[in-house]
Amino acid sequence: MQRETKQRRAIRKALIDAGHPLSPQELHESAQEDVSGIGIATVYRNIKALHEDGWLEIVELPGEPPRYEVAGKEHHHHFHCRRCDKVYEVEGCPGNLKAVTPEGFELEGHEFVLYGLCVKCAA
Amino acid sequence: MQRETKQRRAIRKALIDAGHPLSPQELHESAQEDVSGIGIATVYRNIKALHEDGWLEIVELPGEPPRYEVAGKEHHHHFHCRRCDKVYEVEGCPGNLKAVTPEGFELEGHEFVLYGLCVKCAA
DNA sequence: GTCGTTGCAAAGCGTTTGCAGCCTA
DNA sequence: TAGGCTGCAAACGCTTTGCAACGAC
Numbered sequence: 001m002q003r004e005t006k007q008r009r010a011i012r013k014a015l016i017d018a019g020h021p022l023s024p025q026e027l028h029e030s031a032q033e034d035v036s037g038i039g040i041a042t043v044y045r046n047i048k049a050l051h052e053d054g055w056l057e058i059v060e061l062p063g064e065p066p067r068y069e070v071a072g073k074e075h076h077h078h079f080h081c082r083r084c085d086k087v088y089e090v091e092g093c094p095g096n097l098k099a100v101t102p103e104g105f106e107l108e109g110h111e112f113v114l115y116g117l118c119v120k121c122a123a
Numbered sequence: 124m125q126r127e128t129k130q131r132r133a134i135r136k137a138l139i140d141a142g143h144p145l146s147p148q149e150l151h152e153s154a155q156e157d158v159s160g161i162g163i164a165t166v167y168r169n170i171k172a173l174h175e176d177g178w179l180e181i182v183e184l185p186g187e188p189p190r191y192e193v194a195g196k197e198h199h200h201h202f203h204c205r206r207c208d209k210v211y212e213v214e215g216c217p218g219n220l221k222a223v224t225p226e227g228f229e230l231e232g233h234e235f236v237l238y239g240l241c242v243k244c245a246a
Numbered sequence: 247g248t249c250g251t252t253g254c255a256a257a258g259c260g261t262t263t264g265c266a267g268c269c270t271a
Numbered sequence: 272t273a274g275g276c277t278g279c280a281a282a283c284g285c286t287t288t289g290c291a292a293c294g295a296c
Contacts, residue, residue, distance in 0.1 A: 060185030062185055090224070092223040094217035094218065094222075100237070101213065102211070102213055105239060105240065105242055108240070109238040111235075113233065113234045114223070114228075114232075116224075116230045116232065117229040119227035122229040
């Protein structure tokens, strides 16, 4: 990743402006507002490049296509709204992980996802 | 789902014998030991039918293809081994979920996945 | 001017579907 | 014997890749 193209700039901007994880399609649509002719392949290639550069992080939710967010945030988890399908960040962590890890297993990481209705959809 | 075929029996048996969640491919391979000519389409069709019947449950892990396990177990979560790629059940639940749910959000469910090395791979 | 990057179209890959024949009830 | 079920192959949707042209440095 060596050159700054208008396509790459549009993809970065879309992720920064969104403030929450975006899917490849959402990212493509959002980037098209800046660069109308941008191809989906370019979006995928830049996702890969920006991830290898450590600029973005992959957010994988169970049964969902991957989404992407700007890297460097504090440890956090996600809340997935079942109605509007948006993903929100939640602070904190339930902890107590060692207690549920079976004997002899080596714990390296964890993922934690909440489901329900976001504040807008619950209203 | 009205008839008991040898294919369906093989798929049920594979899930029961495994004791841990299986992916469609794993299920296909395992069922082939009983019915050598079984097609992958049949596996997918039976997964769907058995799920609609409530006989099996879908286990979705972040960034992983879905796996399936026999339904009716107690509330539990999963441990995903990064080396052998197997998925194990873990008892218990960290709890304390309300504490991390943002104000105004309605919590309906949660998923919780541990990553690391299983007891075999850690040795 | 170089060569990293792009858009397009084709190729992959896992999952689903259409269809004719099979086999359970 | 009826019609649910199966295997095969084609269709699908999403992601990746090959390639010639473009454009950032």
